[in-house]
Amino acid sequence: MRAREKKRLVKFASSPRGQFIIGRALYTSSKHLKKLEERKIKFPRNGERAAPADRKDMEYLLPLFPLYQASVEAMEELDKNKDLFGSAQDPGDEND
Numbered sequence: 001m002r003a004r005e006k007k008r009l010v011k012f013a014s015s016p017r018g019q020f021i022i023g024r025a026l027y028t029s030s031k032h033l034k035k036l037e038e039r040k041i042k043f044p045r046n047g048e049r050a051a052p053a054d055r056k057d058m059e060y061l062l063p064l065f066p067l068y069q070a071s072v073e074a075m076e077e078l079d080k081n082k083d084l085f086g087s088a089q090d091p092g093d094e095n096d
Helices: 003-014 016-037 052-064 067-080
Strands: none
Touching (some): 003 016, 016 052, 016 067
């Protein structure tokens, strides 16, 4: 990889969009690996295997990339309180 391309990649990874994407990858991957750990057969002969150490490392890194997790938590909070805030699908009684 050329130095110029590396510079562009580092700039992107440091941007809010890059931070969001990295956070999303860590968040969704760690959730997926957690589900694999909760299966009856954690280490099947064929197929995806649980990777507890990898999941823990992802969760360790996640606070460095908080944007995606914060957006997920905000949406969950809005869903819990949709009777207070309404939603995009249910804007409330606009006709009254």
